[in-house]
Amino acid sequence: MVFQKIKKTMLVVFATLGFLSPISQAYQDYSIGRIRAISNPYSTSIFIEVAKNTGYVARELIDPPRIMLNLYPAKLSPPFREIIINDEFVKRIRLARDSMNVVKAVVDLKTAEYNFNIFSQPVLSRVVIHISPPKKDIVAQLLTKEENSKDKFTYTELSSSELLPFSNKTIPEKKNGIYRIVIDPGHGGKDPGAIGPSGVKEKDVTLAIARRLAKLLRENLDVQVFLTRDTDKFISLDRRTEIANLLGGDLFVSIHANAAWDSKVKGIETFYNSQYVYGEGAEEVATRENAAFSSEVKVKNIIWDLIQNQYRSESRQLAEIVQNKLVATCSTLNRGVKSARFYVLRGINMPAILVEAGFISNPWEEQKLKTPTFQDKIALGIYKGLASYIKSFNRKVGG
Ligand SMILES: [Zn+2]
Known part of the structure; x- marks a missing residue:
């Protein structure tokens, strides 16, 4: 199955939403804003407010199952944040300042049986992580x-x-x-x-x-x-x-x-x-x-x-x-x-x-x-x- 193959090889998604010059980075605020989750019996959606130009690289990790994102360019203050979700699919999401203008986000999952989907909504300045049961x-x-x-x-x-x-x-x-x-x-x-x-x-x-x-x-x-x-x-x-x-x-x-x-x-x-x-x-x-x-x-x-x-x-x-x-x-x-x-x-x-x-x-x-x-x-x-x-x-x- 396509899905299993993806899991084994570690899915890497890259999205960048605009051209960035080093000069513009220095003068812009790339702070991570609010983080919200919507839970229902069928799925979990996590919304991370980011700057207009923030892109991401995502991968799945197993044992324990989790999804990791590097958000770039992004800043986090204070340097560590944790949101407990504790619903059908997700235990919590953790964010930490990683390196210069990179913030690492980890979604800790409750199950290894899931599908996920990450996408940017540039107009709303946010990244959405959507987790649902496998329906391949x-x-x-x-x-x-x-x-x-x-x-x-x-x-x-x-x-x-x-x-x-x-x-x-x-x-x-x-x-x-x-x-x-x-x-x-x-x-x-x-x-x-x-x-x-x-x-x-x-x-x-x-x-x-x-x-x-x-x-x-x-x-x-x-x-x-x-x-x-x-x-x-x-x-x-x-x-x-x-x-x-x-x-x-x-x-x-x-x-x-x-x-x-x-x-x-x-x-x-x-x-x-x-x-x-x-x-x-x-x-x-x-x-x-x-x-x-x-x-x-x-x-x-x-x-x-x-x-x-x-x-x-x-x-x-x-x-x-x-x-x-x-x-x-x-x-x-x-x-x-x-x-x-x-x-x-x-x-x-x-x-x-x-x-x-x-x-x-x-x-x-x-x-x-x-x-x-x-x-x-x-x-x-x-x-x-x-x-x-x-x-x-x-x-x-x-x-
Ligand atoms: Zn009608």
Whole structure:
């Protein structure tokens, strides 16, 4: 197995986030900031606040099992710090000043059976260490299926117990930057979504747009694209989240069509998830889109909200870029970027947005939304936004 081979040879990851000259180092503050851990039964995430330019080298050590990171350039004051975590996977994390501008961090693990994933979030100035149970067989199985039928296969046939709320992004080897995009066509099956005055169903419009968007992305960008559904079937909101996270997506786009009591209301708006509602009508949109949510899993709310909150600034930035490109491409009314609490977005472990591609309740927009020409325009607008975001992101991380 790839995983075992990695363990034996000691995985070495190197990431550096910017060019550093000796002069700039002397005048900058590379202090390690707050260290936080989020524990749940499935995983542990450790967040280390670092300077914008701090990179890391990581390796696994056995007997006892632990993960070691050298953070560079970095400073630690006082010179030693220890945080007891004591959850399912992690005993504690220790940090010590190692040498000039190097800080050593050691994560002491409780088990030798684990997967881990380390990545930088330069925009948030932090390094994230994510530890989860080994799920190599399922991931390998998914990847094989993906190779065999890239366009048709969706991941919904796996039972829920096989899925985890987090992904393992170390399999397969990733390029530096964004390359996995998960598209989520809203509603489906027994849930038609909003229905227009002449009977056009939101679930059909969202799937048509999603397929067009997937095609554009696959043909024009060096990315992998996944759909949470590619047929007319019902998938719960939590399930969509699980699929996206298991696939280790880098961007998540949920596609919907809007509805309002007033049939004259029209235009396009794009949302990101937040506990703080912002924008006219945002609360109503969230209430309608959350209707498919099953109430028995409400206990997960707090931890799931924390997951998407980590990406709030990226998600907002993504929403703004996509909204601007959409409005320009479709020459339609710009209703702006808004925020509210969306169940389908709150647990997504990557930047995530929800696009409302026009009002199916408006007879004029309903007719447009069902035409291939307008569906192509919406897909092109979202595509342009994603392409622009990916380009700027890859420039930032030097990928
Ligand atoms: Zn919807």
